[in-house]
Amino acid sequence: MELICDSPAHKSVPDKYVLPLEKRPCSHELLEDLSVVLPVIDLQGALGEGRRQVVGEIMEAGKEFGFIQVVNHGVAEDVIQGFREVAAEFFKMPEEEKLRYYSSDHTKPCRVFSGSLTSHNDANDIRYWRDCLKLRCYPIDKMMHQWPSHPAMFRECLAKYAVAVQELARRFLQLIAKGLGFDNQDFFEGDLSGGETLMNVNYYPPCPDPSLTMGIRPHCDRHLLTILSQGDVSGLQAKHRGRWIRVQPIHNAFVINFGLQMEIVTNGLLPSVEHRAVTNSAKARMSVASLIRPKIDCTIGPTPTMFNEETNPPKYKDFTCSEFTEAYEAAAGNREAVLDFFKIHHTPS
Ligand SMILES: O=C(O)CCC(=O)C(=O)O
Numbered sequence: 001m002e003l004i005c006d007s008p009a010h011k012s013v014p015d016k017y018v019l020p021l022e023k024r025p026c027s028h029e030l031l032e033d034l035s036v037v038l039p040v041i042d043l044q045g046a047l048g049e050g051r052r053q054v055v056g057e058i059m060e061a062g063k064e065f066g067f068i069q070v071v072n073h074g075v076a077e078d079v080i081q082g083f084r085e086v087a088a089e090f091f092k093m094p095e096e097e098k099l100r101y102y103s104s105d106h107t108k109p110c111r112v113f114s115g116s117l118t119s120h121n122d123a124n125d126i127r128y129w130r131d132c133l134k135l136r137c138y139p140i141d142k143m144m145h146q147w148p149s150h151p152a153m154f155r156e157c158l159a160k161y162a163v164a165v166q167e168l169a170r171r172f173l174q175l176i177a178k179g180l181g182f183d184n185q186d187f188f189e190g191d192l193s194g195g196e197t198l199m200n201v202n203y204y205p206p207c208p209d210p211s212l213t214m215g216i217r218p219h220c221d222r223h224l225l226t227i228l229s230q231g232d233v234s235g236l237q238a239k240h241r242g243r244w245i246r247v248q249p250i251h252n253a254f255v256i257n258f259g260l261q262m263e264i265v266t267n268g269l270l271p272s273v274e275h276r277a278v279t280n281s282a283k284a285r286m287s288v289a290s291l292i293r294p295k296i297d298c299t300i301g302p303t304p305t306m307f308n309e310e311t312n313p314p315k316y317k318d319f320t321c322s323e324f325t326e327a328y329e330a331a332a333g334n335r336e337a338v339l340d341f342f343k344i345h346h347t348p349s
């Protein structure tokens with residue numbers, strides 16, 4: 001049993017990671033030029049008189065791309081780099097230290113898994129070039145004792161990072177609430193964003209031939225909001241008008257994207273957009289995704305101010321967060337199939 005990062009350097013891609021032609025990175029058009037660039041928004045202005053303008057920029061970019069990069073976001077550089085360093089050290093530890101956390105049980109609060117260890121034993125045995133440490137990371141007092149105790153600074157650095165990212169999420173959701181015209185700027189606080197925050201620490205070792213593999217399959221995040229530190233190595237691509245665009249790495253920036261539940265809450269206004277991560281032959285890449293989630297027993301559905309029975313009827317019915325999880329699993333994460341579970345089919349009158 002070994003993770004991809006622990007296997008001897010590969011000279012070629014082992015057969016089990018070679019994707020069927022239609023699933024390879026080049027199978028859909030990648031926009032090579034920079035004619036479409038994901039907007040980079042400076043959050044500094046949101047603290048003062050520029051707030052209205054920043055809100056406008058976020059809404060415009062959010063509706064168009066479902067993805068935004070933010071800089072001057074208030075999370076200190078040493079907090080980001082501190083956690084990134086200790087997380088990278090985690091993947092460099094001896095194999096047995098990491099494999100202590102290996103589990104295929106999704107309910108575990110802290111687990112390691114890998115494309116190398118997934119096995120479906122059937123013709124669809126598709127493997128991705130990724131090792132992952134998945135954690136429940138917020139609220140920290142409840143979660144901290146379950147995090148890896150090594151490297152020695154892991155818990156301390158993660159605690160600082162998790163608190164700072166949660167605060168960024170809170171501030172960002174206030175801007176979204178304003179952009180949606182809600183009276184209550186804390187609209188998302190409590191039920192809608194108060195579930196346990198999950199974190200994917202994705203580690204993509206160098207891959208000898210990135211054209212044959214994928215680090216993470218095309219997917220939409222399912223929760224409310226994702227706050228991603230993608231680091232300095234490129235790899236993230238987002239779907240835009242049927243084509244893939246590269247999300248350019250910006251040092252210390254965060255990429256923020258909407259989950260399917262945000263799309264539903266806003267009755268389709270803020271879309272959850274498909275994205276994927278390709279591999280890289282020269283460098284290992286590590287991304288850290290914090291997934292802001294509703295409380296498990298919370299009811300989700302289009303917010304009444306987001307629809308109008310006559311001109312813009314609700315697209316989805318209400319459901320609980322746990323019903324959503326069941327539907328997501330039944331639909332194997334397929335965007336349209338998940339949304340279909342909750343779609344209201346209006347008949348023309
Ligand atoms: O590695 C990346 O940039 C993307 C990670 C991602 O999409 C996820 O963890 O959900």
Ligand SMILES: [Fe+2]
Pocket residue numbers: 219220221226275289
């Ligand atoms: Fe994702």
